[in-house]
Amino acid sequence: MERVQTLLRNHDIRPSYTRMAIYRYLDENRNHPTVEAIHEALSASLPTLSKTTVYNTLHLFIRHHLVKEIDLQDHKRYDIVQEPHAHFKCDVCDTLYDIDIVPPNAPTHDDIVDVRDVQLVYHGTCKRCQQAV
Amino acid sequence: MERVQTLLRNHDIRPSYTRMAIYRYLDENRNHPTVEAIHEALSASLPTLSKTTVYNTLHLFIRHHLVKEIDLQDHKRYDIVQEPHAHFKCDVCDTLYDIDIVPPNAPTHDDIVDVRDVQLVYHGTCKRCQQAV
């Protein structure tokens, strides 16, 4: 049985063809794609794929802790869950780079009881865009 | 001369009445308001204030490093620039708490040249919402 199929099953997700395709895309393209990008890329092999399905599936994956949403200024990006790490967003070309740094744990704080997630995002200009000037 | 007026001048911003009002609001209400909240609060004293002006002014403040934008799932929040710190967002009541922790510096990385900003945001449930269950 295929690895992705097993993986979805292990997370209580029925491995439909569409779901496997979306998961596989995220797994093979670790460039933090937008919904738009996922939809466009998969439309070639799944011509009837709707954006609503992409949204539905991503939200399903998020609820089952397979995927994380990254909130940026404009579109949301989606990232396969992996080791805790940070991101660097180039505000010129909009590329999102993985940064190999573990976000610090939340300190104890009067108002905080239950921390489920951390997002650590750096903003600036990447090398390529800097050189392009 | 009023403090806010001087402060805006020092940042090369002409201190119009509206701009001072918006700055003062952010300074006195450090609860990371949305554009909506700012507009609604100031409409009482500035009945003709338009949302466009709130947007324009915030973006002006951001360009001049007086204000930072915080990107969350839904609306953007605005925060007066102060000591580097983190945020905790309660995903139940949407409150954004200040967290007194300095985000780590970006590590040296092949793709990164110029880092201008960091956002460190924790997500979870706050004490009040936890108890409300």
Place this chain on the structure above:
DNA sequence: TATATATTTGTAATGATTACATTTTTATGG
């Protein structure tokens, strides 16, 4: 005071995301 410039406003467009009802697919019991 006249005129150029800066600021503010209001309306219309944009565009991502969600709501929702319908259609299609899949699983299961007889």
Place this chain on the structure above:
DNA sequence: CCATAAAAATGTAATCATTACAAATATATA
């Protein structure tokens, strides 16, 4: 194998924050 119920996928329409833009207003300066 068929009938039927449940799940998944689809398409369209609505929502709503944000932006674009042109017109109106206020401000500064000569």
